[in-house]
Amino acid sequence: MxxxxxxxxxxxxxxxxxxxxxxxxxxxxxxxxxxxxxxxxxxxxxxxxxxxxxxxxxxxxxxDNIDLEMVLMEYESYHYVKFQKYPKLIRRTPELGENRNIRSGGVKKSPCSAVKPLPKIIPSQSPQPAVGAKRPAAGSHTNVKHQKHNNQDQNMNLNLDELESVMSQRGANMGGEHEGSRRMKTELLVQMDGLARSEDLVFVLAASNLPWELDHAMLRRLEKRILVGLPSSPARQAMVSHWLPPLSCTGGVELRTELDYETLAKGMEGYSGSDVKLVCKESAMRPVRKIFDALESHQDGGSNMPVIQLETVTTADFLEVLTHTKPSARNLMDRYTAWDREYKSV
CATH class of the missing domain: 1.20.5 (Single alpha-helices involved in coiled-coils or other helix-helix interfaces)
Incomplete structure (x- = not known):
């Protein structure tokens, strides 16, 4: 009992x-x-x-990070991974007269004049965004473009930037990986497989600053793996001359420079493109900071107001900035080179 x-x-x-x-x-x-x-x-x-x-x-x-749309997407991903197809969530209700079993008085109507009408759902004529990729490779940007050629074939460019942020190696975290992260990575890999089987011509371009952190399953799906190295001396010279030309005018303010581009390019060995842009920006700000210093040193109420004029940016100014702005990727070149030797595919 x-x-x-x-x-x-x-x-x-x-x-x-x-x-x-x-x-x-x-x-x-x-x-x-x-x-x-x-x-x-x-x-x-x-x-x-x-x-x-x-x-x-x-x-x-x-x-935080929870909404109805996200929950629905999670369910669709789970259903696709388990059954290899997306679930059918809705279906069109038969109109009156289409079904003989529906009686004319069997539908209860409620006033809805104050409710915003639901948007009309129109089938898209473009290919599915998760379908297609004939030659995946490594690159940058995050947009999707559709183009049609004379043969009416659908072409799409899919560009993914910072790929390691979403496709890092599974199980690499010491504390364990979240279930949602694993499912998202699995879904992305499944979609990449679908790209290769698509009849549409889709080009995938992916970029990563930390390629050694990418999951090996994703690397296998990226057929071409190319290392884009640091800019050469002629490339750095072209960048400096582009960002700091002899005369530039922005918003009615003229900025003049007197620079030895060849010497400066040689002095920036190991600088990346972003580093070169940052150095040019800091060099252009030096005349502005001198004006601020003159205004701050001027006593309030004084009659001798200094003449405000932007000075010319010289090679000495640029070299002074270089002493305070160090390259950000030079110490990683050995790892990039080692990774390129092991995984390079051109």
Whole structure:
């Protein structure tokens, strides 16, 4: 009798816990719908939902990085990984007269004049964004372009920057990797496989500043792996002459320079393109800072106001900036070279 009573008690507690989880899930769903309606601009529908729940959804807010659209995307990714196809979530309801079983008086209509109409869903004529990639390679930018040629074939360029931020090696973290991160990486790899099987011509260009952190499964899907090294001396000279020409005018302010471009380019060995741009920016700011210093040293109320004029940026100014601005990637060149020897594919 004691054992039977204990079993009944445990079963009752389990049933109550399951009912509590179900009720919490329903409440969370209503709160997600409420905030989704507000975010999409359907204020009247959100107010009506809040009134139906007696203000029960207005008192809560969703947690950070959580919304209804993200939850739906997570479910779609899970369904695709498990069944190799996306779930069918909605279907069109039959119109009156299309189904003989629908009676004319069987549809209850409710006033909805104050509710913002839902947008019309039009099928896209462009190829699926996650389908297609005939020759993946390594590069930069994050936009998608569609072009049509005379043969009506669909061409798309897919550019991914900072690839290591989303496709780092799985299981590399000491504390363990989050389930959502693993599923996202798996989904991306599956989509890359779909690109190769697509009939459309899709070109994938990916860029990474830390290629040794990329997952090996992603490296296998990038057929061409090319190391873009630091700019050469002629390239650095062209960059400096571009950013600091002899005469430039921006917003009505003229900036003049007298620079020995060849000497400066030789003195920036090991500087990356971003480093060269930063040095040019700092050199151009030196005349402006001199003006600020003159204004700060001028006594308030004095009659001898100094003449404000931008001085010419000289080679000495540029070399002075170089002493305070060091290259950011020179110490990593050995790792880049070693990685290129092991994984290079041109």
């Amino acid at each position: 004691e054992l039977s009573y204990q079993s009944m008690k445990v079963a009752h507690q389990a049933r109550e816990a399951d009912e509590l989880r179900t009720e919490t899930r329903r409440k969370n769903l209503l709160i997600l719908i409420y905030h989704h309606l507000l975010g999409q601009g359907y204020v009247s529908a959100a107010v009506a939902l809040d009134q139906e729940t007696n203000g029960g959804v207005r008192r809560f807010e969703v947690c």
